[in-house]
Amino acid sequence: MQQVKNASSTQPTRTGVTPVTSSKPTLTWISPAEHDVFSLTADATMPGIVFEFVSSFTGEFTWTWTMQWAARVCGPNYGPRQGRCVKLFEASESFTSSERRWQLDLGDKVLGGVLTVQVKVDNDVLSRSVLINGQNPSQAQIRDYIDTLDELSDFNDMFAAEIKHRHFSDLDHEPIVTLDQRYGIIHMAHWMPSYEQAWNWKANVLAGSEAFQEKVLIARDYLSLEGYAYTEEQLRNEALSRWRGGIFYRWDRVNREWVPRKKLVDNIALANNASLHSKLSNDPESPPHEPGGGLFDKGCCADYVADK
Numbered sequence: 001m002q003q004v005k006n007a008s009s010t011q012p013t014r015t016g017v018t019p020v021t022s023s024k025p026t027l028t029w030i031s032p033a034e035h036d037v038f039s040l041t042a043d044a045t046m047p048g049i050v051f052e053f054v055s056s057f058t059g060e061f062t063w064t065w066t067m068q069w070a071a072r073v074c075g076p077n078y079g080p081r082q083g084r085c086v087k088l089f090e091a092s093e094s095f096t097s098s099e100r101r102w103q104l105d106l107g108d109k110v111l112g113g114v115l116t117v118q119v120k121v122d123n124d125v126l127s128r129s130v131l132i133n134g135q136n137p138s139q140a141q142i143r144d145y146i147d148t149l150d151e152l153s154d155f156n157d158m159f160a161a162e163i164k165h166r167h168f169s170d171l172d173h174e175p176i177v178t179l180d181q182r183y184g185i186i187h188m189a190h191w192m193p194s195y196e197q198a199w200n201w202k203a204n205v206l207a208g209s210e211a212f213q214e215k216v217l218i219a220r221d222y223l224s225l226e227g228y229a230y231t232e233e234q235l236r237n238e239a240l241s242r243w244r245g246g247i248f249y250r251w252d253r254v255n256r257e258w259v260p261r262k263k264l265v266d267n268i269a270l271a272n273n274a275s276l277h278s279k280l281s282n283d284p285e286s287p288p289h290e291p292g293g294g295l296f297d298k299g300c301c302a303d304y305v306a307d308k
């Protein structure tokens with residue numbers, strides 16, 4: 001238990017004088033215990049933590065909370081973290097209150113990591129640190145949330161099939177981070193999330209849905225170049241391929257139709273072919289207004305980094 005004490009005393013200077021001792025009241029935390037562990041709910045809400053101390057001091061107290069998380073890459077199959085910190089996330093706020101009790105409230109933020117709360121009481125400072133980790137949502141919770149995202153319209157099913165079913169590692173209950181720095185449940189490449197998007201799986205999914213919708217719009221514009229005709233199935237294939245990092249179709253000028261860039265019996269199987277990414281940039285048959293052969297994801301989605 002952390003205590004802050006200040007005391008002074010006077011010693012007798014002559015016979016017959018009684019020693020007098022005075023002291024300030026002790027400052028003591030009541031809750032929580034140092035290094036206690038709490039969890040976000042599976043529905044992405046903050047835990048109910050009460051920070052409380054005792055003191056006879058009256059007046060205003062200055063409270064400061066600081067949350068930090070050092071993101072490190074998961075090992076194979078989301079195993080133990082390996083290597084150095086790839087990103088340090090941090091957030092903090094201060095406020096004044098005459099209350100000796102504070103119910104954890106970060107506004108609308110949902111964050112995890114090491115939470116340190118400090119209270120300045122007169123000339124003394126109390127400090128307490130706890131750990132906040134996460135809980136994975138169920139598949140039903142993920143699907144129910146995706147169904148609320150109206151902007152996806154008819155593409156909810158396709159987007160739902162693309163995201164993962166775990167946001168947090170089962171070992172340390174921190175957000176998953178892959179070798180190519182894909183964070184959390186959507187595993188989106190070339191994207192550095194905010195602190196909340198890294199920890200709040202709903203914010204993570206929302207960011208992914210907005211990026212997915214952007215791929216749909218890009219695919220629609222691409223397939224309608226020069227007034228070309230396309231089917232709804234072709235739009236879905238193109239959007240899915242661009243989400244994964246490459247262009248699915250090329251325009252056949254002879255037959256006046258869209259054809260897959262790689263011949264497979266099943267077009268959907270082509271979209272699932274990870275080797276597609278590395279072959280697209282060499283395709284010379286691109287539509288007239290396709291800049292640079294399109295957008296490509298040349299990174300691999302490996303899940304570990306060796307210790308250095």
